[in-house]
Amino acid sequence: MYNKTIWKENIKPLLNNKKIKKQVDVLMIGGGIAGMTALYQLSETKKNILLIDKGRIGFGVSANTTGKITYLQDEIYEQIENMYHFEIAKKYLYAQLEAINFLKNVIKKEQIDCDFQRVDSYVFANKKEELSKVQYLKNFLTKCQIEVKEGTKIPLSVPCFQSLKITNSYVFHPVKYIYGLARICLSRGMQINENVRAYDIDKKENLYFVKTNLGIIQAKQVLVCTHYPFFVKPGWIPFKTHLESSYVLATKVKNPEKFSAITITKPISSFRYHSDVNHYLIFASMSDLLTKCKSSTNNFNEAKYNFSLFCSNNPEYQWETHDVMTNDHLPFIGPVSKQNKNLLIATGFQKWGMTNGTLSGMILSDYVLEKNNQYANLFLPYRNFSFKRCMNTVKDGFEVMKAIFCSLIKKQEKQVRIEYKNAKRIGIYTDEYGKEHCVSTLCPHMKCHLLFNEIELTWDCPCHGSRFDIDGNLIEGPSVFDIHENSDVKKK
Secondary structure, eight states: OBOSOGGGTTOOOOOOOOOOOSEEEEEEEOOSHHHHHHHHHHTTSSSOEEEEOSSSTTOSGGGGSOOEEOSOOTTHHHHHHHHSOHHHHHHHHHHHHHHHHHHHHHHHHHTOOSOOEEEEEEEEESSGGGHHHHHHHHHHHHHTTOOOEEESOOSSSSOOSEEEEEEEEEEOOHHHHHHHHHHHHHHTTOEEEOSOOEEEEEEETTEEEEEETTEEEEEEEEEEOSSSOSOSTTTTGGGTEEEEEEEEEEEEOSSOOSEEEEESSSSOEEEEEEESSSEEEEEEEEEEEGGGOOOHHHHHHHHHHHHHTTOOSOOOEEEEEEEEEETTSSOEEEEEETTEEEEEEEEOOTTOHHHHHHHHHHHHHHHHTTOOOTTTTTTOTTOOOOHHHHHHHHHHHHHHHHHHHHHHHSOOOTTEEEEEETTEEEEEEEOTTSOEEEEEOBOTTTOOBOEEETTTTEEEOTTTOOEEETTOOEEESSOOSOOBTTOOOSOO
16 A cells, blocks of 8 residues: 555656746746646746745645546535625636636647546435535536536446536546646746745835745745645635545556546545556545544545445555635635735635636736736635624634644554653654654644644644654645754744
8 A cells, every 4th residue: 555646656857957046026836736827827928937846846735636627516606605695606617617628728739648538527415415405506507507417326336316417527637737837837938946945925115035945035926826825924824714634545447437526515425537557546535624633544444444335446545635625615816915916825725626726827827917817806815704704714713723722632643652852842753663753743833733644654733734754844834844853843
């Protein structure tokens, strides 16, 4: 069993040894699907642009997805309509359709080899009490003049009381696609620097000064296309979102099918096939709040049990993924605040990062080019709060407080022990050779206590999703600092 995503297999790194620029027009932080789409859109302009990534481009959260490209997105339209009204939900749907068309057209135009394939897509109810939600979705799509076919099964032997099917959805290899965009951008003279970590940002007059491990970069505009913004303010994103974890399994199969499917409500079960050198069945499940501090071992075991109900093959790959969920079910794309119109973010993609990440790149590039975008106001990060949003914010805050307490008292896994050294809480993991790996268990982001993930051998934050390896090196933000035993986790 490999504790890693299949999307990172056989991906050769880009060779980019140019000296990093220190003064640019546009600095883009994050080389996932959002950042790379924006860079592609801007690659034929005359602007001085630099994209940096803390690791390898495409190897962040974009590499942990299932790689679906569809507008048949469980119950999200009902959630948006309940939060706002029908027209807002309809506009979100049309934004997804535009992102799908963009992906399809770019892949065809640029001849990007990314295992792109048209498939049928299903949403289905596996419980009788979910039938009303399927019926809502059918009525909603019909009102939006979207053709959908109703049935009572999907092409897998899983419980299904009612299903909806569309034929114009797709699947692909997300990392191959990102690298395809990157090669095009490099051929057009764009600069991409990997292993550059941004950890702070200052504003002086109309310029932004971004502190990185390779020095300060000055920019007129900054596009933060990381999974989760690395700063708390401006924007206050931790108070407008929560995170959910899901557990993904993949196994080789002989006969792949041309479909993808997902249950209408949580806990989700998501299916798709992938074909390149080998054929794979990919299954995601056990989606839940990260703040519940659940055991990764138990979640993966439950996912494997669910997998065994419809597939006799043993899973060969397993990985965990985190999704940023906003308190009104709409992503945050655009200026982070009224006072910071040239500091732009893209986050809160729910579980639909392929379409919403693409949409982010389209919208952010239009901001840079000062072009009107019909969806810009829909996803404005500083949009007004409604009473329902306020209530969700209070609920999310309460869950974070519970997580802080739970992570402090929760018994760690047997591979680790907790000790206090110089009034500092230290986590000690003993590997199979008896070597001890010591780290601080306090997350540098907002000082939540970390929990050990015994499957992937990482220290994970149950509040906002930061992850670190056994030696304290940062894997995934929003933290921008490591947690080495002797490191000062406070921002300097």
